[in-house]
Amino acid sequence: MLSVLSKMISVKEALKIVEENAFIPKVSEVSLLESVGKVLAENITADRDFPPFNRVAMDGIAIAQTLDSFKIETIQYAGEAQKSLQNPENCMEVMTGAVLPSGCNTVIRYEDIEIQEVDGVKVAKISIPLSEISQGQNVHRQGSDRKMGDILLQKGLKISPSEIAVMASVGKASVKVEIPPKVAVISTGDELVEITANPLPYQIRMSNSYMLSAALDRVGVKANLFHLTDDKEELFIKLQEILANHDILLLSGGVSAGKKDFVPEILANLGVKKLFHKVAQKPGKPFWFGKTEEGKTVFALPGNPVSTFLCFCKYFLERRNEVVVLDKDVFFKPNLTYFVPVKTYFQDGKLMATPFEGSGSADFANLTDCDGFVELPAESQVFKKGEVFEFVRFRF
Ligand SMILES: Nc1nc2c(c(=O)[nH]1)N[C@H]1C(S)=C(S)[C@@H](COP(=O)(O)OP(=O)(O)OC[C@H]3O[C@@H](n4cnc5c(N)ncnc54)[C@H](O)[C@@H]3O)O[C@H]1N2
Ligand code: MOO
Numbered sequence: 001m002l003s004v005l006s007k008m009i010s011v012k013e014a015l016k017i018v019e020e021n022a023f024i025p026k027v028s029e030v031s032l033l034e035s036v037g038k039v040l041a042e043n044i045t046a047d048r049d050f051p052p053f054n055r056v057a058m059d060g061i062a063i064a065q066t067l068d069s070f071k072i073e074t075i076q077y078a079g080e081a082q083k084s085l086q087n088p089e090n091c092m093e094v095m096t097g098a099v100l101p102s103g104c105n106t107v108i109r110y111e112d113i114e115i116q117e118v119d120g121v122k123v124a125k126i127s128i129p130l131s132e133i134s135q136g137q138n139v140h141r142q143g144s145d146r147k148m149g150d151i152l153l154q155k156g157l158k159i160s161p162s163e164i165a166v167m168a169s170v171g172k173a174s175v176k177v178e179i180p181p182k183v184a185v186i187s188t189g190d191e192l193v194e195i196t197a198n199p200l201p202y203q204i205r206m207s208n209s210y211m212l213s214a215a216l217d218r219v220g221v222k223a224n225l226f227h228l229t230d231d232k233e234e235l236f237i238k239l240q241e242i243l244a245n246h247d248i249l250l251l252s253g254g255v256s257a258g259k260k261d262f263v264p265e266i267l268a269n270l271g272v273k274k275l276f277h278k279v280a281q282k283p284g285k286p287f288w289f290g291k292t293e294e295g296k297t298v299f300a301l302p303g304n305p306v307s308t309f310l311c312f313c314k315y316f317l318e319r320r321n322e323v324v325v326l327d328k329d330v331f332f333k334p335n336l337t338y339f340v341p342v343k344t345y346f347q348d349g350k351l352m353a354t355p356f357e358g359s360g361s362a363d364f365a366n367l368t369d370c371d372g373f374v375e376l377p378a379e380s381q382v383f384k385k386g387e388v389f390e391f392v393r394f395r396f
């Protein structure tokens with residue numbers, strides 16, 4: 001009964017080990033537009049102030065002091081070098097995006113003035129109470145958004161169109177991004193058949209590979225799918241080949257105490273170092289995690305679909321640091337962290353969770369009613385309505 005006695009680690013310890021041993025992606029430089037959806041692999045800094053000059057924010061006139069009316073000296077258009085107001089009692093017409101003329105500090109919109117011609121001279125008259133004009137209005141001050149040298153984007157973030165705009169504005173025509181890892185999703189089991197097959201009474205269609213592949217797709221990873229039988233030789237030969245061609249392996253099945261649960265043994269024979277096997281949690285207790293010398297990681301997930309999915313969401317997906325309020329009491333005696341599928345909803349601004357315990361870790365149809373798992377710590381046995389717990393979201 002060695003497997004039963006072997007040391008289980010806590011969820012917290014397991015997560016720490018997974019995070020510390022995460023696969024480190026390689027970096028490549030791609031054109032700006034190719035980088036969208038990828039992970040940024042360098043910090044992006046401001047090459048000049050944002051905005052780079054005192055920018056006119058409204059079409060109208062620029063003034064140096066608040067008077068009833070002003071003679072208009074000239075026009076400052078966007079794209080022109082800065083002009084200078086000659087007389088502080090005059091004004092200059094200015095267009096949005098232009099440099100604020102030197103000598104001016106405030107912009108009044110065309111909507112708030114009337115322009116008349118008096119003796120051949122254009123004059124702007126203020127048509128709103130002067131008290132409504134505040135000094136500095138409608139001027140987007142140089143450096144008010146970001147200063148030159150500021151870090152605008154931190155490496156590690158996922159690039160979306162708003163990041164593309166920031167990079168374009170600092171002249172990044174090409175950018176360093178992480179090369180997405182090559183991921184293999186491998187279902188193991190003699191009882192599994194393709195989803196297109198008509199299963200014999202003792203067979204089942206494999207759903208785990210499709211579930212994991214779909215979940216990976218949501219985070220921008222395209223996985224290769226494999227099915228291996230519970231045969232030591234096949235496992236050794238095929239896994240060797242799959243390991244050679246991928247960076248991360250996500251296996252399901254074959255990690256528990258069964259006579260054909262060969263996965264941990266074969267992985268060890270292939271030189272994958274075990275970092276842990278068995279976590280004090282339900283579901284997903286037989287979870288095995290290891291790493292090769294080159295830094296490739298192997299997640300050998302328990303085969304029961306809810307266990308597979310929970311382990312994937314908790315240990316593979318990025319942490320979201322969300323909490324939920326239980327809306328029903330839950331009792332759970334074993335000294336294990338208990339992950340219960342929950343349906344969530346908002347009440348008085350709080351995210352509430354209704355537990356759906358279902359019929360255990362093989363009841364994956366139960367997940368379709370739920371949004372995630374509530375994480376109930378191993379130290380307690382009674383979890384009361386109204387208490388707050390961590391939430392592992394899978395519907396997003
Ligand atoms: N004596 C013990 N037996 C079991 C223990 C234990 O501690 N002692 N742990 C149980 C727990 S907890 C789990 S979870 C399972 C994990 O089993 P394995 O990882 O070895 O997985 P299999 O035995 O291969 O399969 C388990 C179950 O899952 C179904 N399965 C597997 N792959 C797929 C797939 N791709 N799609 C759909 N369903 C899949 C498989 O048919 C089995 O029904 O072990 C318990 N036993
Ligand atoms: O905990 Mo297993 O992970 O029961 O199915």
Ligand SMILES: [Mg+2]
Nearest residue numbers: 254256258261
């Ligand atoms: Mg098994």
